[in-house]
Amino acid sequence: MGKRVAVVVGGSVAGLACAHAVAEAGWEVVVVEKAAVPAGGNGTGAGLGLDAQSMEVLARWIPGWGLDAATLPLAVDLNRATDSEAKAARTLTRDEGFNFRAAHWGDLHRRLHEALPAAVTVLWGHQFLSFEAPDGDGDGDDEHGVVATARVLRTGETVEIAGDLLVAADGCTSSIRRRFLPDFNLRYSGYSAWRGVFDFTGKESCTTMSGIRKAYPELGNCLYFDLAYKTHAVLYELPNNRLNWIWYINGAEPVLTGSSVTMKVSDAMVEEMREEAKRVWGPELARLMRETVEPFVNVIYDAGEPTPRLSWAGGRVALVGDAAHATTPHGLRSTNMSVVDARVLGCCLARYCREPCARSRARALAEYEAARLPVVAAQVLHARRLGRLKQGLVVGSHGEVFDARTATEEEVSQLRQSSMPYFSGAPIVE
C-alpha cells in the first residue's frame, strides 16, 4: 500500500499543526501556503493564550515545548471593574486555577515549522486556487482522490498537487468552505479591537513599566480583564520582555479591503485612540497604550451560525481551524481549537490506517466531525456571549445587558474563563 497523501491548504497554526498530526498518522503531507516565507519568531503577530490540553498536544510535536522559556504562566484569570471617573479598579472575579500559558504567535508558528517531520513538504509562496474531487457515489467507497491547483506567486506558473485528502486550513475567509457552504457568512460582533505589543527590553525601570507593574502586580502570571462601561481591555505579559494588550470598542462595522480582518489605521486614528484611553482607563494602562509602537485594529467576527459540517466529498475534504469555526477571541479559543482539531484529525486517520484508503478516509472524517462539531459549536457561541457581556451589549432574548457597576455575584461568575464549555479539555478520540 503506497503512502497516503494529504494536501493541507494554509500554513498558519492550524495548517502546520495538521501537518504534524497527519504525518504522525503515517501520511505524507504537502502544505500549500501563499505567504512567501515562514513567520520570523517574536516579530510576527501578537500574543495568544494556550490551555493545558494544547500545551500537551504541542509538546508531542515540538521538542522541549513547555519546558523552556517559550511560554509564561497565566495561572490567574482576573476580571476587574474600572471606574473611568475615579480611575479606580476593583476585583469582580478571580480564578487561581486557570492554568494557561502565554506565547508569541510568531514563536509558536516558527517552532511548529522548524519541528516538521520529513514526511511534510511546505510549498511557501503558493496560492491555492481550486480543487477537483471527482464525483464518486458519495458512499465513501470510491478511490478517487483530490487534485488541488495553485499559483506559484514568484513565477505566475500554475501547478497541480494530487492527494487522497484535502485539509482546509485557509483561515476564517476560507474559499474551500465557501464552495461547500456558500451561504455561510461571518458575523460582525459589534466591535473592533485595538491591539499592541509593548517591548520593554532595556526599559524595565522606566516610568511606564514601573507604573504598570504597580497597577498590575501579577503580570507574568495573570490574565487581566479590565471592564469599564460598555468596553473592556485585556493585558498580559509575553516571553522576551513584551506586554500584550487588546482594547475592544463598540461601533458600526468598518469597511475592510481584501480578505484580512486587520484594518489599516491612520496617525489620526491612533492619536484619537490614545486620547480616549486617557478618559477610560487608569493612567498606567493609558500610558502603555500611548507608548506602544504601531498599534493596529482587528475587526472582530465569528462564524454566523456554527458550521453544520466539517467534512465533504465522501471524506475527501476536512475543515480545521478558523476555516471551520471562526470565533471571537474572548475565550482564547482560536489557536486552542485549531491544535485540538489537528490532533483529533490525526487520531481518526491513524485509527483506520490499515483499511483501504477510501473507506478509511470516510470513517475517519465522520469520526472527526462527530468529535469536533459539538465542541467547536459550543465554544464559538460561548465566546460570543462572553464578548457581548464584557462589551455591555444585549445578551439574552429579554434585552439583558451586563453592567459591572450593578452586577450580582452570579452575573459576575459568568465572566470567568472556566465557564467555557469543555474548559478542562475536549475529547480527543484516541
Ligand SMILES: Cc1cc2nc3c(=O)[nH]c(=O)nc-3n(C[C@H](O)[C@H](O)[C@H](O)COP(=O)(O)OP(=O)(O)OC[C@H]3O[C@@H](n4cnc5c(N)ncnc54)[C@H](O)[C@@H]3O)c2cc1C
Ligand atoms: C501572520 C499571522 C499572525 C497572527 N497573529 C496572531 C496573534 O498574535 N494572536 C492570535 O491569537 N492569533 C493570531 N493569528 C491568528 C491565528 O493564527 C488563528 O486565529 C488561529 O490560530 C487559527 O489559525 P488558522 O491557521 O486556522 O488561521 P490563520 O492563522 O488565519 O491562517 C490561515 C492561513 O491560510 C493561508 N491562506 C489563506 N488562503 C490561502 C490560499 N488561497 N492559498 C494559500 N494559503 C492561503 C493564509 O496565508 C494563512 O497563513 C495570526 C494569523 C496570521 C496569519
